[in-house]
Amino acid sequence: MKILIVGAGAIGGYFGGRLLEKGEDVTFLVREGRKEKLQQTGLNIQSKHGDLQLSPKLITKKEQSAPFDVVLLSTKSYQLKNAIEDVKAFVDSNTMILPLLNGIAHLTPLVEAFGEERVIGGLCFVETTLAEDGTIVQTSPTHQLIYGERTGDDTQRIQRLEQAFSGTKADFIRSDNIEQEMWHKYLFITAMSGITSMMESPIGPIRELESGQRTIQTLLEELAAIMGKMEAPIQREIADMQLKRINSMSAEMKSSMQRDIEKMQATEAEHLQGYLLARAKELEMQVPVLEIIYTKLKLYEQKLTKDA
Known part of the structure; x- marks a missing residue:
């Protein structure tokens, strides 16, 4: 699957890095400044579960790309409006939108922007922070990403996503009761x-x-x-x-x-x-x-x- 991670910050960078470590087709959508920095330093992760130095694929909102199979959103809530506009060019009718934001209120603008069918459920439990030099520092024993269809249905697309997430050196857990x-x-x-x-x-x-x-x-x-x-x-x-x-x-x-x-x-x-x-x-x-x-x-x- 083609996976787009919106941002390469503490959460998106960590889970995207783990997927990239596994060998998945991961691209990070970043700002110009962050892109230049990452091109110089690479994506560096310091973690209780193993350090990583990666050279990820990077794009900005101005660049052209074919639609992605899944878009993973891990922005802060106050960044959501801009993030929605940034990803519209990379979404088609088959794209899954996987938000990891805390809370519930973000579901309404996501559904309004992309449609009820495209938005699946997600959350994560991980303690990460971005160091001054841009390194992602992950300190907690727990590094879980939980996802699933908001209807609880066992769909073909969620099965494909489960296959893409399986075997990653972080806990990607499918839930059939994601809204709860x-x-x-x-x-x-x-x-x-x-x-x-x-x-x-x-x-x-x-x-x-x-x-x-x-x-x-x-x-x-x-x-x-x-x-x-x-x-x-x-x-x-x-x-x-x-x-x-x-x-x-x-x-x-x-x-x-x-x-x-x-x-x-x-x-x-x-x-x-x-x-x-x-x-x-x-x-x-x-x-x-x-x-x-x-x-x-x-x-x-x-x-x-x-x-x-």
């Missing part, structure tokens, strides 16, 4: 990013405090209640399941949102916390912990804009 997987991760990442960003701390010191533990649990229950009222396909015990997961994580674990704030970069607050807070208001639900977290994040964004 996406909602479950949405709940987890919204809680994890919100708590660590608001407290300005890794998860360990927060959960060691009795008050911290209660705050985490209350937030998870608020998020699950909103999703339940929205009739999202979540398990009834999801809040308890995610609390156990958070309590089992490494004490030093930070969320990507927290790391973005430490670097004085933009966040996905509107896409994650903001989307669910808006739904809670529509449903006339009281969600005080979520509201406090959202307020903290919006104040940070206002300061970031003012200082820019």
Whole structure:
């Protein structure tokens, strides 16, 4: 299959690199500056699962190319609008759009741009960052990419994608219940990013405090209640399941949102916390912990804009 990875950043670069390592036909769609840099240095990955030095195929949005079989999107939510415009020239009626963005709100603009049939479901669990020299640094034992038809159907195209992804030195996992997987991760990442960003701390010191533990649990229950009222396909015990997961994580674990704030970069607050807070208001639900977290994040964004 011809695979187009949008961007060669921390997530797309990592999973695209693993596919390239296997020998798949992978191309990266990048900006002019990133293309020049990668042509000089190659795509370098430092990982717990083995380092890589690769010379990938690179294109920019101005270049011509035949349509791709699958387009993998791993941009931040605030980059999605531009990414959609960038990839339109490389998509035809047979192309699968595989988004790895956190949350759910991105599905609507993707379906509007490419059609219901083209957009499949996806998410990932991996801890990666982009070093100053452009190296992708992957530090977590977990490096999962989960994908599947949003209908749960066993289609020929998803079987082809499964064949292309199999044997890669990362965990590419097909799910027949991808929408539930996406909602479950949405709940987890919204809680994890919100708590660590608001407290300005890794998860360990927060959960060691009795008050911290209660705050985490209350937030998870608020998020699950909103999703339940929205009739999202979540398990009834999801809040308890995610609390156990958070309590089992490494004490030093930070969320990507927290790391973005430490670097004085933009966040996905509107896409994650903001989307669910808006739904809670529509449903006339009281969600005080979520509201406090959202307020903290919006104040940070206002300061970031003012200082820019």
